[in-house]
Amino acid sequence: MNPLLIILLSPAIATCVLFLVPGENKKLVRAIALASASLALATALLLFVGIGDAPISETANAGTPEAHHYKHVMSVPWVESLGLQFKLGADGVSAAMVLLTAFIIFAGVIVSFTIQTRVKEYYICLLALVTGVFGVFTSLDLFFYYFFYELAVIPMFLLIGIWGSTTKTVDQQYATMKLVLVLSGGAVLALVGLLALYTHSGTFDMVALEQITIPRDMQMIWFPVIFIGFASLIPMWPFHSWSPAGHASAPAAVSMLHAGVLMKLGAFGVLRIAMGFMPEAAAVYLPWVGVLCCFNIVYGGMVAISHQDLKLVIGYSSSSHMGYVLLGLASVTMAGFSGAVFLMFAHGIMTALAFALIGWFYDQTHTRMMSDLGGLMRVMPFAGVCFIIACMASAGLPGFANFTSELLVILGAWESESLFTKLPAVLAVWGLVITGVYLLRAVKSVWYVDMPSRWENLKDAVTPIQKTPYVVLIAVLVFFGFYPKAMLDTIEDGIRPVFLRIQDARDAGDTAAALPQPLRDAAPDDADAREGR
């Protein structure tokens, strides 16, 4: 059976089964959720390990250097008159993203064992959300891509709206509405662009779309639309403020999925659709993304410094770190692209770990303000050590995947000839300093120094099942930190085609710009002629 289908169906079927289970039987509900997450994780691992050697089932631009191989492709016609089909398929990048999601939902299901109210409904929403995420990463048909995308947003609304919390810093209703409105708004913006692509090409098939050369003028109009639609999810500055607020009111596992996976949906869409289908426009616009991402990196970091609420700190830090992903994409170098995708993975795992740990003590303390905490190392040494590890990983300590990926981004940005990424690279290096400032402050004020006596009775994670999510996530960070080859070799086949096409477009653009005026006017016509119009 197709592994992608197993991964997709596993949470989907579990969602349906949960509807039938009596809600009072919390143990059964949790067991079903855990079983489906474990099955998805196991399959995702097999998929990730085997994707390099799996037979190629479909290739875009076959026979050229830009050939893009898809594996495990399956398609079922759905509405033939419109050319809609249910089509799944994966390359290295999707495999990596699926693995990321699987790890996080596995950890998230276990972390959510502390949830006591409406357990059944909670897991239904959680698993429906993950079904949507898996769907986005594996769909090869734009219609279903969009369908799954929306499927991921709706449960998010319920999860934060029902199981979330209002704190001094953030109002729950406001945060929920904002998050859903921005996500939907971005999605609609992207949808407009996707429809434009459809009307031009007459197909939703992503493999086919990749092979169609969209006219340059059209690319120039629709690239920004689709890009902003997806990038508001990354979240790119200045469309980011839904994200920290959403974190701050979401329950732990939802924060984990939100920062760990939802943001990556945006970056994945940018890479696969905006940059993949419209390389010429990408070559023109990407340098400006290099400028915007500076705001993410530096400004996001500075705002993180100004906050006391740990979730807001990590929330803004996420937007800061996703700036590195944007920088990597903007650099148009293999190192930058690889670093960006690698960082999507690494950052996802790292933030999930951090949010899981914040959730662990927030459940007991009901405060996340750094000024209220302190000295918790005394009562929860295990959680403390894990938290310090998460912070160190985030601050770019060697030995963790984040270091390698961020450095690759910086190398890529520096390697690129363009000053639009060379100068941001300097700020990105300074970003490492800023990250250090707020994370070390968080470590010190939560775990070190004196502990207020009211925290005397807090409980550490002691049982194996409580420790599992943290240990698994740390192990993943360390494994890929020491052995980045495992990730880089896998994702390379998904990145290279995009890279080569944008590079070609850029080089062609440079040549066109260098031509004398009359020839430059003639050049687009030639391009049109080549496409046979």
Add this chain to the structure above:
Amino acid sequence: MSLGNLDLGNLDLGFLTVLAADAGGLVTSGFTSWAAWVILFTPLLVAFLVTAVPAIRKNNYLAAALSIGSVGLGLVLTLVVYFFPMLSEGGNVYEHIVSWVAIGDSALITFGTRMDALAVTMTLVVTGVGFAIFVFALGYMKGDESMGRFYGKFALFVFSMLGIVMSPNFFQTFIFWELVGVSSYLLIGYYWKKHSAGEAAKKAFMTNRVGDFGFLLGILMVWAAVGDATGAYGQGLYSAFDFTVIEKAIAGAGGLSELFWNNIGFAAIAAALIFCGAMGKSAQFPLHVWLPDAMEGPTPVSALMHAATMVAAGIYLVIRCNFIFAYAEWAPTLICWIGGITAFIAASMAITQNDIKKVLAYSTLSQLGYMTMALGAGAYTAAMFHLTTHAFFKALLFLCAGSVIHGCHHEQDMLKMGGIKKYMPSTHKTWVIGTLALCGIFPLAGFWSKDEILGAASSNTSIGMSATILWGVGTLVAFMTAFYMGRAWFMTFRGKYRGEHEPHESPKVMTIPLWILAIFSIFIGFVGVPGEGNLIEHFLHSWHVGGPAQFHMSVALISTIVAILGLVLAFKIYGKGTGKDPLPEKLGGLWTLWANLWYIDRFYLWLVRVVQQGIAKLCWWFERWVVIQGLFNATARGTRIVGEQVRQAHTGRLGSYVTSFVLGAVIVMILVLVQVKVGGGS
């Protein structure tokens, strides 16, 4: 881009033979090539076991034994496999390199070990001094319930440090550079319940991060330039991070500046940026502020990391890539001056300290300033020599201080000590040896190495007048060094005991390491006696740039005289050991300036508290009022207002519907008419 006269044909990006051609053979296979991996990774394995396996962590002595064993193994292996063969056969280079980060078929970043004369010397310092200190810590940390945790972190440090030492490329150096920073962070914050320890750990990490900011940019500049010139990045098997590739590219192009867009100062900037890294780790002005605070860590940590090895990493780095600095325009002059300034201000601060560890910390800063001065003057062997001797006697002094602190029931204030000579004879004797070695009294270790540095500084003709000034500063610092060391000696050991609980001599497990280090402090200087028998110069000859070190009789004489003067002056003022310090009145304003650390720390505190927080607040203000209120909420409000306005139309009254219908119809008709007219016109 101009490549100067770089001959691309000659660039061999495979296994590199430049050094080997100079210095004997290049060994890339067999036990000798990968024994370094054993030396490097055993401490990591131990650190992991001790931290992750509760049974080992909770068994303090098992954890200690494993850690001591891993360092001891490193020492023995280095001696047997590398040092002795090198001594007898000449300088082989042993290397073992694997591809680590690769994109497609091209290795971007490699990982490996390279053992050459320089690396072996440094490894011996790290494992040798480290071994003595690890043993000492058995006694010092006795009774600390989390001793296992301590040894785990300590082993992690040894791993990180050895990683820097054996690194064959910049990227790997940077990796271990950061790891050293983290192990330092963890060990300074070892007593995490103390507020000051947490703050000090954070300060150390952040100051180093600022240095690393420059360091990484410098690496990137050199990498891109060399990669451009050699086509090494993205394509070649071996990356343009590799020291040998860089050296060869620079040599081929005829200077670093030739690799950049010709001669607009990028070479000097790149070199200065790389030096920023050294400035952070080796605590040079203006990034020196973290080192004194780092004394919050346990004393063995201060001895090994913040005196002997870790802080020497910056010096080591510059020696390792001296080919970058050699022709880097104004960079060496800058380095010289930074060294001189650090040496002087640190010595001035040391004079005002009453905490015995702080005196030694500022003294370390000052000595590192000497080494930096030597680096700027191009006297790399002299710097390495002083690094080695300093590692021994400064570690000794710190351990003596540790022994004193241990004996005085964790009292560090010298005003509350006094007369300890009587209670702790072994500690006293070794302290005196260490002090004399540090002051540069003939024939102890410091005499030989300090003389080489001062000699090099005075004869550094390339910087003109500055050479004389710097020599003067160096000599003045020698005087101040003797003075504050004498001050610490007499205040602590002479006179009557002023504390409450009677001190006691430390156990054998602590005094034996003291004596071992003391013996080295006496004799290690002889490896660098100028002339034919100069062992260290012979051993490091491939790293020697310029002619062999000269013995400067006048320099040696002057510096010895001022050192003795300093000790005598200290004896006159503090010799009675009364526990009173008349210096504040005598020095007046100068004392205030020195005691307040030249107000540098306060300035930084202001930067962090006011400037950085101000910018952060400003960003949050912008976020709150412009992004959230302006962009998001205003959009929401706008939508609502539009909705309310549109709702007005749905009045439910037939009359208004008919009116708007007619109005609409009229507008449509006008539009159609206009369009027809326009269309007809064209």
